[in-house]
Amino acid sequence: MFARASADHATEHHEAELMSTTPDDIARLAGLDERIAAARATKPLVAQRAQEASDALFGGEAAVSVPVRRGLAALAARRHGVDALVQDHVRLGADTAFLSDELPEDPTLRAAAAHVDLISVSPALATRADLDLLTEAGWTPDDIVVISQVAAFTAFQARAIQGLRLLQGQNPEPADTPHRPTPGRGRTKSTARVASNGRERPVAYTRELLSWTAWVPPVPTDELTPEQEDSFRGKTNGEYFRLLARLPRVLAARTSLDAAIFATREGLPRAERELAAAATSKVTDCVYCASVHARKSAQMSKRPEDVDRLLGVSLQRDADWLPAATAPLAAGQDARWTAVIEFAAALATTPVSATTAHVDRLRAEGLADTELTDLVAATAFFGWANRLMLSLGDPYWPDAAPTPAR
Template identity: 30%
Template sequence: MTDSPLSTDLVDACVPLAADSPVYAVRHQRDKVAVATQGSYAALFDPALSGPPLVERLLAAHAIARSAGSTALQAHYRAQLDALAPLSAAQQAAADGAAVESLAAFGEGPRLEAVLAFTRTLTDRPVEGDRAALLTLPAAGLTTAEVVALAQLIAFVAYQVRVVAGLQALAALGGDAVAPVAAEESAPFVHPANLPPPGEPLRINGFTSEVLGWKSWLPVLDLTQATAEQVRVLDTSHPKARSSDYYLLLVQQPRILQERATVFNAIMYAPGGLSRAERELASAVVSRINGCVYCASVHAQRFEQLARRNDVIAQVFTDPETAGTNARERAIVHLSIELTRDPAGFGAAQLLAARAAGLSNLEILDALHAVAIFAWANRLMLNLGEPVVGG
C-alpha cells in the first residue's frame, strides 16, 4: 500500500488502530465495510471528480470534522488543504469557520459561502436542509452533478466521523469478554393491546411505518441519456433503481453511488454479529433522532418483518429516550442516540450498557456501523428530496 492519502486506510490511521490490536482485528472481520469506506473516501476526494473543486470539497470536510469535534479527521483534512496550496491568513480563518466575509479570499465568495452554509446545516441540523436550503446551491452556480457530489460528501464525512468515534470508544472499552446475561422475562410475548398488529401502519408523532415514496427536488437522470457505467451501477444498486428518483439522482455520480451501495449492503446484511432486526432497530432510532420520516418508515417496516412485532418501534416513535423492551434493546437504542447526537462525546462509557447486556465486540461494531450509515442515509433523504405517501 502506498503513502497516498487516498489509498492508506484513513479510519485505521485516525483511530488509530495498530494491525495487531483486537479492535483492528474485529474491524477487519467486516473488511468489506472497511474497504468500501476507504473506496468512498477515494472517490469523493479524487482530484479528477466531476464535482466541486477539490479545495471546496476539502473545506466542506474540514468544516464537518470541526463541527463534529473529530480532532483526528479535522487534522487530516486541514493537512490535505495545506498540501493542496498554502492558505493565506484569510483562507485559514475561513477553513476554521470564521465569518463568511473572509470567504472572498478564495475568489468565489458567494459560491463557497453557499457550499459551506449548506454543509453546516446538514452537519448540525440535517432536518433543516429543506428544499429552500438545497436550491441555494444551483442558485450559486453548482450543477446537479456537483450538488449530488457535495451532498454525498457531507453525508459520508458525517458517517466517517461516527465510525472513527465509535472505534475509538470500542478501543477504550477494551476486552471482549461477555458474561452470560439472564433473560429479563420468561413469559411469552403478548402484543400490546393499544397497538395495531405488525403489518398495519403505526402513526405516532409524525412518524409512520406505512410505505412511503420519495421525490427528488433536483432533476433526475433521463435513462435515454444514461452512460453504460450509469446503467451498470443502477442495475447493481437496487431492483427498482431504474424507476427510483433516489437512484436516478445519485447515479449522476456513479462511482460514489457504487461505493456507497457496497458500504450499505456490507453493514446491513453481513452474516453473524448483531441480528438483522437489531441493525434495523438502530437504523430506525437514528432516523427518528434526525427527523427522517422516510428512513424511519422503511426500517420500522423491516424491523417488524424480521422481529414480527412493533412494540419497540412504537416506543421509538413515541419517546426514543425510554425505548427498548429489554436491556439489550435499551443499550442499542441509547448507543444509537448518543453516537448520533454527540460523536465528540462518545466514549467507552456509552458502550458499558451494551457490554453489560451481552453484546460482543463484533455486535457492538455492527451497531456502530448501523448508526454511522444512517448518518449518511438520512442526510441524503432529508436534503435531496421529500417523502410522499404511497410506495
C-alpha cells in the same frame, strides 16, 4: 449459478486479503488497537467499501475542485467534533478558508459552506429553497450532489471514527465547533402536507411504505450511462438513486458498503442493525429512513410493539433542531434493546454524545466486539443516509410503493 456465486466469493475474499494489508482512513484516524481491529476485520468489505467511497469522493474528477471538496469536508468534520479528521483533510490540501469562524467571502463558496453547516447540524430543517440558494450561487445539479455527498459522507466517517474509539475506551474530546449559527437556527421542521411533486406528504412516523421525490433533477432514465446504472445495482431506478448517480463512483461504493454492513449474517443480529438505523433516523428526524428500517426491524425481530414504541417517542429539540436528550428513545425497552438504542442514538448526535459508559452497558448485555463494530458501522451509515434523504428531497405517500431506498 453456483460457479458465478463461487467466483464472486473468491473475488471478495481476494479483495478482503488486499484490504487487510492496507489501513483504511477510518482505522488510521481511530488508531485501532489489535482487539478492535480484529473484530472489525471479520467484515473486511465494510472497511474496503468505505475507503472506496472516500477515494471516489475526494480523488475522482468533479467540477468542484479537490481543495474545495476537502475544505467542505474539514468544515463538516469540525461540526462533528473530530479534529483528527479536520487535520487530515488540511494535510491533504483542503482550502482552509472553510475553517474560519466566518463564512468565506466568495459568494459561491459562501453558499456551499452555509449548506454544509446546515445539513451537518440540522439536516431535517433543509428545504428546497436551500438548494435554490446553491443554484443561484452558481452550483449545478452535479455540484449539488457533490456538496451533499461530502457533507453526508463526513457525518458517516466522523461517527465511525468516534464509535471505534469508544470501543477502545476513549471518550470524545471536547469539540471546537464553529461559533457561527447555521442557516437552520430558529427554524422548525416543515409540517407541509404536500410534497414538492404535489403528492401527499407524511409528517408523522410510520412503518408503512413511503416514496421519495428529488428537489434536484435526477438523471432521466433514458439518459443513464452504463456506469450510472451499475452504480445502484440491486436497487430501484427511482429518483433517489438516479440523482445520486450524478456521481456514479461514489454511489457504487456506497451501494456496496450498504450491502457489506446490512446484507450479511455475521456480526450483530440483523434486526438490531435495523433498530440502530431507526434510532439514528429518529435523532436526525428522518421520517422516510425510519419507516424503512423500523419496518425491517419489526419484521425480523417479531417485536412490532417495541419498534412502534421507539417511533412514538417525541424528542424535545433546541434552536438547531438537536435533541435535548436521546435516552427517552429507549423508554420501555428490555435491557439489551435499551443499550443498543441508547448507544446508537447518542452516536448519532452532533457532536457525538456517546460515552464509554454506553459501551460498558452493551458489553454487560453480552455484545461481543464483532457485534459492537457492526453496531458502529450501521449507526454511522445512517448518519450519511439520513442527510442525503433530508437535504435532497422529501417523502410522499405512494399509490404503489417501490422497493425502499437507503
